[in-house]
Amino acid sequence: MDEKVQNTLLEIADDELILGWRDSEWTGIAPLLEEDVAFSSIAQNEIGHARALYQLVARERGTTADALAFDRAPDEYRCAPIVELRLLDWGQTIARHYLYEEADAIRLERLKQSDDSEIAGLAAKIDREEAYHRMHAQMWFDRLQGEPRFTAALDELRPQTAVLLDSELRGEHTSELPELWEEMTMVRRSQPAGTKW
Amino acid sequence: MIYEVFRQERKGQPLQHAGSVEAADDHFADVYAREQYGRRGESTALWIVPRSAVMEIHEFVDELNRNYHRVDGYPLKEKLKEARDRAVSAKSADALSAGEG
Numbered sequence: 157m158d159e160k161v162q163n164t165l166l167e168i169a170d171d172e173l174i175l176g177w178r179d180s181e182w183t184g185i186a187p188l189l190e191e192d193v194a195f196s197s198i199a200q201n202e203i204g205h206a207r208a209l210y211q212l213v214a215r216e217r218g219t220t221a222d223a224l225a226f227d228r229a230p231d232e233y234r235c236a237p238i239v240e241l242r243l244l245d246w247g248q249t250i251a252r253h254y255l256y257e258e259a260d261a262i263r264l265e266r267l268k269q270s271d272d273s274e275i276a277g278l279a280a281k282i283d284r285e286e287a288y289h290r291m292h293a294q295m296w297f298d299r300l301q302g303e304p305r306f307t308a309a310l311d312e313l314r315p316q317t318a319v320l321l322d323s324e325l326r327g328e329h330t331s332e333l334p335e336l337w338e339e340m341t342m343v344r345r346s347q348p349a350g351t352k353w
Numbered sequence: 354m355i356y357e358v359f360r361q362e363r364k365g366q367p368l369q370h371a372g373s374v375e376a377a378d379d380h381f382a383d384v385y386a387r388e389q390y391g392r393r394g395e396s397t398a399l400w401i402v403p404r405s406a407v408m409e410i411h412e413f414v415d416e417l418n419r420n421y422h423r424v425d426g427y428p429l430k431e432k433l434k435e436a437r438d439r440a441v442s443a444k445s446a447d448a449l450s451a452g453e454g
Contacts, residue, residue, distance in 0.1 A: 190374050190385040197388060288384075288392060295384050299377070 157272060162213050163234065165275070166224070167326060168263060169209035170235035173225055174333075175256060176202030177340055178239060179249070187246055198253075198289050205282045212274065226344045230337040231329065236319035240330045250300060251309035254293040259320040260286060356382040357407060359400040360390050368400050 179199035186192035210221035217224075239256070243249045264286060267279035300306040319325040355375055359368040371390050376382035379401075386401045 188375070190376060190381075190389070194385055194388045288387065291387075292384050295380050298380065 157212075157216050157275075161270075161272070161275070162216055164323060165209045165213050167234040167236075167323060168267075169206045169213070169224070170233045171239050171256075171320065172202045172209070173206035174233070174235045174336065175239040175252075176200065176206060177336065178242060179253070181242070182249065194292060198292065201285050201289065205285070208278055208282070212278065222344070226341045230334045233329070233333065233337075234326050235329075235333075236316070236326065237328060237330045238313060238316040238319065240333045240336060242332055242336070245305070245309070247300060247303065247306040248309040248313070250293070250296045251306060251313050253289075254297050255310065255313055255317045256320065257286065257290045257293045259317045261290060262321060354378070354382070355404040356386065357402045357404050358386045358390050359402070360396040361398040362396060364397050368398065371396075371399075373404070374401075 176199045179195060179202065183192065183196040183199070186195050206225065207221050210224045214221050214224055238252060241252070243252060261283075264279050264283045268276050268283065270276045270279065319328075354377070355373050357373050358371045360371040361368045374382055374385040374389060376385050382401050382403075386399055390396055391399050
């Protein structure tokens with residue numbers, strides 16, 4: 157697996173990890189109980205996808221998925237700024253979810269065409285789960301379309317989705333990433349006596 | 354709206370009530386029911402029914418206590434016990450009267 161492919165996988169893994177983290181912030185406070193369960197599950201899926209992708213890269217680099225996910229400095233992450241945003245408005249959250257799934261579908265199609273059968277296989281597996289995410293995103297889109305707050309959120313976030321599909325555009329981060337990273341890696345960095353991970 | 358969810362664990366088995374989901378409309382009910390009852394390989398089929406579409410019956414009148422109409426049938430065990438008790442008390446009554454004689 158060449159360096160470029162590894163980097164592409166890392167970009168996607170970072171997107172999925174950080175978005176999963178952000179989406180999980182709705183756990184317990186989503187607008188409806190059923191939605192709380194569904195959206196938390198989606199967040200967990202995204203982190204699961206990140207793990208599977210990190211594992212592929214980790215093997216190539218002689219490290220572990222955990223080390224890739226948590227032991228890099230914030231500016232070493234390759235995620236797109238759109239996934240870093242802490243969105244406290246449900247309409248904005250759903251707008252990002254919808255736009256992200258749209259871009260993710262294109263990206264997974266590309267990966268499924270990979271010459272590396274392991275990558276293509278993993279992409280197919282991830283895509284089967286993403287089908288539920290797309291169904292969920294579409295259901296909210298149908299429900300909220302025409303709502304001014306939702307439309308405004310789509311307009312505001314759409315320009316940021318290009319980064320998801322283009323490695324050249326990556327490297328910039330929002331000012332929100334360091335704080336998210338602090339929270340996300342806090343437990344791992346604390347290493348209580350006797351812990352091994 | 355509340356939707357009742359029935360699920361079939363394996364092909365050929367009857368669908369059984371699994372629980373319910375609350376959803377704004379059929380579309381949401383579809384997604385939430387899949388999420389909660391279907392997508393971990395635990396079901397081969399789901400039925401999702403608005404609770405309002407379910408006809409409920411609670412009262413089953415059996416004023417004459419015609420238990421021979423019921424699927425659990427005629428409680429033979431009880432009848433046998435009654436008969437045995439009757440036989441025993443008849444016998445002891447006989448013994449009593451014989452002793453007197």
